[in-house]
Amino acid sequence: MKLELRAVTKKFGSFVANDAIDLVVEPGQIHALLGENGAGKSTLMNVLYGLYAADGGQILIDGEPVHFSGPGQAMAAGIGMVHQHFMLIPVFTVAENVVLGHEPTSGALINLDEARQLVRDISARFGFEVDPDALVEELPVGIQQRVEIIKALSRDAEVLILDEPTAVLTPQETDELMGIMRDLKQQGTSIVFITHKLREVQEVADTITVIRHGKVVGTALPTASQEELASLMVGRAVDLKVDKDAAREAEVALRVADLTLVDHSGLTLLDHITFDVKRGEILAIAGVQGNGQTELTEALMGLRKPTAGSITLDGDELVGKSVRQIIDAGVGFVPEDRSRDGMVASFSVAENMVLDQIGHDPFSHGGALAMATIAEHATTQVEQFDVRTGSIEAPMSSLSGGNQQKVVLARELSRELRLLLASQPTRGVDVGSIEFIHERIVAERDKGTPVIIVSTELDEVTALADRIAVMYRGRFVGIVGPDTSRSDLGLMMAGVDPNNKEEQR
Amino acid sequence: MSEQNTPAAAAPEPPAWRQVFAKIVNGSTLTSILSVVLALIIGAILIAAADSDVQEKASWFFYQPGDLFGAIWDTVAGAYSALFQGAVFNIDRSYTVQDFFAPLWDSIATSTPLIFAGLGLGMGFRAGLFNIGAQGQIILGGTLCGFLGYALHLPPGIHMALCVLGAFVGGAFWGFIPGILRAQTGANEVIVTIMLNSTAIYLLGWLLTQPSFKQTGSINPISPPVDETARFPAFFGTPINLGFLLALAAAFGVWWLMERSTLGFSIRAVGANPEAARTAGMSVPAATVWVMTLAGGLAGLAATSQLMSRVSDQLTTDVASTFGFDAITVALLGRSKPAGIVAAGLLFGGLRAGGYTMQAFTSTPIDVILVLQSVIVLFIAAPPLVRAIFRLPDPERRRKVKEVAA
Structure with a gap:
């Protein structure tokens, strides 16, 4: 199955999350979608999966324009998605989770034997080793992810979207996932691999599309160097090596x-x-x-x-x-x-900047907060650590992960x-x-x-x-x-x- | 997946109900206002449906539909107008300026204990504690306040201050118990405070049979009246007294404590994210004990506006009326913020005061007020419903979209 996106545009109010994005996923190919957090990768895939309605552009499957108004239709058309946060019911077994929504029935009852067999069949085909009767909540994250993949494959997905699949995995689990991706490819499944990790892209992708600020800024082959990929992603040259002198001998x-x-x-x-x-x-x-x-x-x-x-x-x-x-x-x-x-999360940036110092001079005197000093401190630190926030009074939850981390680091390094x-x-x-x-x-x-x-x-x-x-x-x-x-x-x-x-x- | 890779022990998620609770408690002002509007609409339907005139006219609806609508209008408008006149300005039946404003003064006086108790509960809510023990805390505050009020005989100012302090200490003690139990043993504050509500009322019931509490010569469990020296001075012949000013001062104090002090900062941090608070070196147990003690003290002060006024200057087991429970609604409606609680307290005071007038002058029973209060709580607990009715966007969804877009 060949999947094609043509000039797909998605806006949230005045913000353009996806700006006329073109993307072609050839059959049996691992197509990496590379971009920083917030570049618009997940939005694009949610449009493709029918979760968001596009404001413009077309989706074509094997040359035929299609229109999805919900994930059900996308699944029926052969598109499966493994979300970054798993959509599994923890207290259900693997088999129950896999057939959820399209349960095989015998009479009015769910035919669990058939569900188990389905899990075993798919596991055997790809060497997954997943016990259909295990409770999902008792499985390690890596295996839970496989359950998600099995779930998608059980619906005959021909294009599998993996949204930041390695974010939750250990290095070993990541390696194993790479192996699974290659196996899937060999058996004809196309994969859209969303990530911001360069090493993984190089290791497994056939084609790389880089997205920045909602636009496609380039395509690359996995042979491209990490520095090249990183500068495409960030929009400027990035030094991945950390410059530092050897540590001095000290006590x-x-x-x-x-x-x-x-x-x-x-x-x-x-x-x-x-x-x-x-x-x-x-x-x-x-x-x-x-x-x-x-x-x-x-x-x-x-x-x-x-x-x-x-x-x-x-x-x-x-x-x-x-x-x-x-x-x-x-x-x-x-x-x-x-x-x-x-x-x-609900506290302001300024409050988070002093979270563990609030009881001390100069941020409070005799139990009363020194509001001016706290604000001043936040302003300085936001500037020094280049925290991207609307205001120091903005709630921490409105910041991106990277900026939140800068706030935490700024707080700790400010003394x-x-x-x-x-x-x-x-x-x-x-x-x-x-x-x-x-x-x-x-x-x-x-x-x-x-x-x-x-x-x-x-x-x-x-x-x-x-x-x-x-x-x-x-x-x-x-x-x-x-x-x-x-x-x-x-x-x-x-x-x-x-x-x-x-x-x- | 290698077998040696045991996933890190996940921290226990806070129970689902605590998350829902946090959402309800931290909702928007708009939801509060719209909830009141919706409650008034539903109240109108009930008033109309329960009215015998409307029922009669409905039976010949198909002959003269206009009659029915006329009757509905008369009934609802009559009831709400009486409610308004009983709560705010007496337009129809006033002969003097005093008469005209009398309902408003009544409403304000009634709102005082609701504001005190609501402030305490609101503090707890912001710390993530569902303290529903205001009832018991008012009773304990009242017990101590009343006892000091009639047993001691002191000069006016000192006696009054001592009684206020007594009310605070009594309530604070009753709040401290669930606080320390939660901090030390993790005992659920909801259950402990419910139990302490019952304990308080039976404790007071027993005390009132004892010679040192019971009024001599009375066969009822009722204490002697509080001394004149311990009463709040009233303003210009109105039922409003110093207690209301004290409540406003308390509201300001709570605002300052929560927004401008290190203790409030810790309390809010513990309420919003106890893990992060602990990692930042704050003591979660200490914050819990503080908040419950102060909340209890504030609830205890609610008893002063009863006992230290002319309305009910003798201690009975009814000293807390239903203020402790109504205050939960007040705190929820006020979004746990002092200004909101003062506003919500005034509204509920008005509903209580106006309800009597409505019952007296129209055929509408006072129970409608109870329905109004309950419906308000219902809508506050279900912001999505309110949003759906008024077709408002979901703020959370908007935030999510922003995050995706960012």
């Missing part, structure tokens, strides 16, 4: 010794973790999501009480101190889940720090902002602040780190230099210390 500021955390069910989340961070050094903690990084940062911040071990910053013991005391000791914290832990702890500092952030955030973090290091970065993105780890610690199942597999190869890091992320390979066997 140790943070010492973590034998940090252990056992949860109430007896599960060891942190297993005798020992490391130190020097002044003016970035220690990056790499690892697959869920291997104890979250718990480690929470323990460092006093959000979780470790079972044993000590954390000393410039000689002061932090274990047993409250979050407030740790923040006041000069620890800046960028939490991994920005919208949950790092900001209050004298003795330690910066940044977890997933660029998650959900567009390329332009990533560059900026990385520069700021390096600048903080150069001021002599010890920095800990926790990241599941190897690119980020290798770009920023002076030393890399790899976490696996709650322990440090090893701490290695910044020039360690990706394959060695990959092995370590799977729990194998490359230096001790012999012993392990």
